[in-house]
Amino acid sequence: MGTMNTVPDAECRDEEESKFRRLLGAAGRSLAGFAEGTRRISASHAALISLIILLFWLLMALVGGLIAPYDPNHQNIMERFQSPSLHHLCGTDRFGRDVFSRIVIGSHTVFLLAASSTLLSLVVGSLVGLVSGYVGGVLDELIMRFTDILMSFPMLLFAMLMLGIMGPSFIGVVVVIAIVFFPRIARVVRSVVLELKTKEFVEAAKVRGEGGLYIMIVEIFPNTLGPLGVEAAVRFGYAIFTSASLGFLGLGVQPPTPDWGMMMSDAQAYVTTAPWMAIFPALAIASLTVSVNFLADAIRKLGDGDL
Amino acid sequence: MVRYLLRRFGLILVTLFFASVIIFLISEIIPGDVAQVILGQNATPDTLAALRERLGLMNPPQVRFLKWIGGVLTGHLGESLSMQGVQISDLIVHRGLNSLFLATASTIVLVPVSLILGVIAGLNAEKWADSVISTLSLIAISLPEFISGTFLMLVFSVWLGWLPAASSIDPEKSLFSQIHMLILPIVTVSLVLLGYVARMVRASVIEASRSPYARTAVLKGLPPILVTGRHILRNALLPAVTIIAMNIGWLFGGIIIVESVFGFPGLGSLVLFAIQQRDLPLIEDVVLMMAGAYLVLNLLADIVYAALNPRIRY
Numbered sequence: 001m002g003t004m005n006t007v008p009d010a011e012c013r014d015e016e017e018s019k020f021r022r023l024l025g026a027a028g029r030s031l032a033g034f035a036e037g038t039r040r041i042s043a044s045h046a047a048l049i050s051l052i053i054l055l056f057w058l059l060m061a062l063v064g065g066l067i068a069p070y071d072p073n074h075q076n077i078m079e080r081f082q083s084p085s086l087h088h089l090c091g092t093d094r095f096g097r098d099v100f101s102r103i104v105i106g107s108h109t110v111f112l113l114a115a116s117s118t119l120l121s122l123v124v125g126s127l128v129g130l131v132s133g134y135v136g137g138v139l140d141e142l143i144m145r146f147t148d149i150l151m152s153f154p155m156l157l158f159a160m161l162m163l164g165i166m167g168p169s170f171i172g173v174v175v176v177i178a179i180v181f182f183p184r185i186a187r188v189v190r191s192v193v194l195e196l197k198t199k200e201f202v203e204a205a206k207v208r209g210e211g212g213l214y215i216m217i218v219e220i221f222p223n224t225l226g227p228l229g230v231e232a233a234v235r236f237g238y239a240i241f242t243s244a245s246l247g248f249l250g251l252g253v254q255p256p257t258p259d260w261g262m263m264m265s266d267a268q269a270y271v272t273t274a275p276w277m278a279i280f281p282a283l284a285i286a287s288l289t290v291s292v293n294f295l296a297d298a299i300r301k302l303g304d305g306d307l
Numbered sequence: 308m309v310r311y312l313l314r315r316f317g318l319i320l321v322t323l324f325f326a327s328v329i330i331f332l333i334s335e336i337i338p339g340d341v342a343q344v345i346l347g348q349n350a351t352p353d354t355l356a357a358l359r360e361r362l363g364l365m366n367p368p369q370v371r372f373l374k375w376i377g378g379v380l381t382g383h384l385g386e387s388l389s390m391q392g393v394q395i396s397d398l399i400v401h402r403g404l405n406s407l408f409l410a411t412a413s414t415i416v417l418v419p420v421s422l423i424l425g426v427i428a429g430l431n432a433e434k435w436a437d438s439v440i441s442t443l444s445l446i447a448i449s450l451p452e453f454i455s456g457t458f459l460m461l462v463f464s465v466w467l468g469w470l471p472a473a474s475s476i477d478p479e480k481s482l483f484s485q486i487h488m489l490i491l492p493i494v495t496v497s498l499v500l501l502g503y504v505a506r507m508v509r510a511s512v513i514e515a516s517r518s519p520y521a522r523t524a525v526l527k528g529l530p531p532i533l534v535t536g537r538h539i540l541r542n543a544l545l546p547a548v549t550i551i552a553m554n555i556g557w558l559f560g561g562i563i564i565v566e567s568v569f570g571f572p573g574l575g576s577l578v579l580f581a582i583q584q585r586d587l588p589l590i591e592d593v594v595l596m597m598a599g600a601y602l603v604l605n606l607l608a609d610i611v612y613a614a615l616n617p618r619i620r621y
Contacts, residue, residue, distance in 0.1 A: 166333075245451050248451070248567075272464075289454075
């Protein structure tokens with residue numbers, strides 16, 4: 001009997017170890033896959049240029065404070081509506097603020113908004129999708145009908161209503177975009193779960209006596225990372241698109257924080273007299289959304305094996 | 308088909324009910340003191356009391372909700388808060404027709420153009436025509452409407468001076484007679500969907516041309532034009548209709564943005580105005596109307612799809 005007592009212990013330790021190894025293995029594989037994917041994406045010209053533009057804006061978002069020549073909120077009545085020159089690369093706006101500095105500093109907000117709202121929707125969507133698909137039954141049915149209703153509402157209208165009534169704020173924009181996006185992510189994850197939950201490795205884990213939570217997170221979730229990665233890239237693009245549109249409608253981050261969308265709506269009244277106020281933020285937004293979409297397209301092709 | 312339609316219609320009513328509950332919750336329950344929200348922090352107790360009286364805020368929420376829904380169902384929407392003496396129902400009908408015109412015109416533009424571009428790209432897959440169309444359509448998808456609208460405005464109004472920058476519509480005249488003011492908004496609304504549909508059509512043309520039936524047709528010696536016309540295009544265009552039907556809702560978001568870019572007097576600019584003015588009754592009514600229109604539009608798109616697809620029988 002003495003040996004019987006030690007064996008389960010050893011087994012237990014083995015099991016802990018193999019769990020750890022499996023996790024490590026999964027992490028290693030995804031890292032190698034990531035490196036290979038990056039190499040192949042760089043091989044396509046459009047995707048490479050897009051990657052460079054994206055990294056450029058990311059750098060601006062991180063160290064923009066060092067690059068911006070002026071305080072983005074410094075008003076100078078003497079220098080209102082200056083056209084682009086060596087002093088003001090992108091001109092000045094109706095308060096004499098430097099447009100270039102506002103764009104550089106504004107990139108920080110763009111990334112922070114898009115990244116946090118995408119991340120939040122990924123976390124919520126994955127959880128909902130995992131539980132809905134794995135548990136199944138009435139819960140699954142209820143969750144799916146609920147997401148149906150959420151998705152059958154025009155999303156921009158919903159966002160406008162929420163932010164318009166509760167007052168626009170950074171957190172508000174993040175939460176609203178996450179609410180709009182998570183049903184789609186939940187569906188992607190759920191469909192993978194439904195496909196996998198009858199597979200042998202899941203059955204094997206059940207026979208081993210693993211709990212539902214362990215199976216969902218360690219056995220099933222890593223398999224959703226491929227489709228989830230594609231979805232994340234697409235959603236990140238839409239998040240920039242949507243948050244910029246909300247900013248344009250005056251429902252995004254509030255002044256004095258420089259925001260690209262808001263800069264565009266400020267520029268509307270001066271399109272004929274001071275077009276640079278519109279042109280430069282428009283180019284900034286366009287370069288970012290276009291490059292994110294080209295990259296998302298490349299990632300999707302990578303997933304399909306077309307690249 | 309009739310049973311399917313009845314079921315779908317029932318589903319729309321259920322969804323609309325939930326939509327109205329959500330709208331009511333967001334606009335009247337979550338913010339707490341509605342009168343304070345509308346008038347802001349500097350309101351005096353007298354004006355707050357007067358507004359509460361006017362909106363019937365002393366009633367419990369369920370009574371207010373039922374009154375609102377009753378009003379919507381009977382067409383008694385009441386007066387706007389911010390515009391004295393303006394009936395909300397008149398406003399919604401007038402603006403709604405303008406938006407409908409914009410949406411219809413955009414659909415009429417985008418469907419044939421995107422089909423043609425998608426077919427050209429698909430038949431010339433991996434050649435230069437395809438590269439140009441694929442790249443341009445991905446760019447069209449990527450640009451938010453206020454960006455593409457501003458670019459178009461800069462080029463065609465400010466620089467070339469061909470078209471007006473603002474849609475200063477004269478309500479006395481028909482929209483047809485003022486179509487030159489609508490060209491830029493129509494093109495801008497169409498762009499995103501145009502790019503999207505063109506890409507989808509391209510993909511389904513390529514898929515159809517690689518299919519066994521297309522190869523059989525080639526191998527049995529059918530002239531290429533017949534293979535393309537009879538076998539590839541006929542099978543490829545159906546998915547295109549689905550894509551258009553499924554994404555027609557995107558026009559909605561686009562229209563809201565485009566209306567405020569060009570100052571076009573439609574429902575989208577109305578809802579933005581209502582939000583800016585904190586005109587709560589107007590917000591609730593317009594948002595509910597738009598949600599309803601969105602659902603009906605999606606149903607219509609599904610019906611068109613079912614009618615075109617002989618493989619679908621309900």
